[in-house]
Amino acid sequence: MSSRPLIGITTSDHKSFLAWACDRLAVWRAGGQPVRLSPSREIPEGLAGLMIGGGDDIGAQLYGGEMRLDVRVDPARDRLELALLERFLPQQLPVLGICRGAQIINVHCGGTLIGDIYTTYDHVRRQRTVLPRKHVDIATGSRLHTLLGVSRCRVNSLHHQAVDRLGDALEVVARDRDDLIQAIEAPTHPYLIGVQWHPEFLLFNRPQQRLIRGLVDAARQH
Template sequence: MAALIGKARPVVGLTASVHGSRIAWWANRLALRRAGASAVRITAEQTYPIDRLDALVVGGGDDIDATLYGESVNPQIRIDPERDHLEMRALDCAAKLGLPVLGICRGSQMINVHRGGSLHMDIHAIYEEAPHMRTVLPRKRIRIEPDSRLYSILGIAECRVNALHHQSVDRLGDGLRVVARERAGIVQGIEASAEPFLIGVQWHPEYLLTDSRQQGLFRTLVDTALGHPPAYEPLPDAVQAAD
């Protein structure tokens, strides 16, 4: 982890596609700035030394190359192999350095693939009853495991999140556990309990800027980078739900 002495703000790297959404970049940058960090955008053409970062956010975007988890590539699906390789290397480095890592949407899937897991390439082929939903508004209800770090950060058992994905975690990677699902069973959150902060969420908290619970993901990431992770204690079973 980069030395923080004398730094005004920790530096958090955000991975993205070369031609990725600038809206997503600005939303993440704002969320991280409000959490007390400076963000640097990392792409296959705009690299940055991972060992100079204090934390890493693996962002959303194109699908992941299926050959990375032993499946055949669907020619109808847009992939970005250069970004895949960038993020696999970044996660290798982050693991060696002990950097806190947050995966968002594709980023959550990449954490799983990096640890040897696999993906459902089309959730609607597996979860036929799942609603077809693509919106930045919080319309999808999920349930969070009460003994998880994600639970302790959000402080709630159920909440509504946004949904822009058509793939999801299938076989779990090494050391990961599922900590959130939607009603249809689709995985919405994963984490590594043995790590100070390695969490993947299938939704986009960067777009939920007015939701203080969701912004807590960025605050906790930054606090962990600063060496001040919050005390983690499983919350009791009797908890509230958010509309």
């Protein structure tokens, strides 16, 4: 029997092969057995952890936001991820949200989102890049701080939505230089963390890979 815990990774049905390959490789290198979860696939038994990946915008109707016609949404994926959170969180199973994943965690917990940071705030700098160029400050004493082992780091940035009003039982544990929320976590949950950046694309950045290893380790210990 494999000692690798099964880690479900949510994707859309149209997600690119390259993005899925990065997700899969990151989880495998961290010691987990990656399992792809999408709206058209059956959810297997035995999942020990969940990584909610990046992707399309979250439907504005889920958090009382303004509907937009110039963005792509994926209602089927929204439903899938909300259902998975409904299943995972009461069981205290570990969850890591990446970009969209952090946002859907916040929405699930009753929070809201900024529909577009660039039209909402004039001062926000456009830093859309897979390279780690954005500076982020990590809250000392947070689980994220313990995992990364640093109080400041550089991350990549591919988002235009962001966490606005915080959901129940969540705390802000990282902000960028524009004061936008970059990471959230639930102090009372064994491992519920959402980051606005993409650690799966930073395969050779040791602090960032600790996020995914932390998920796998928590899944193994559950």
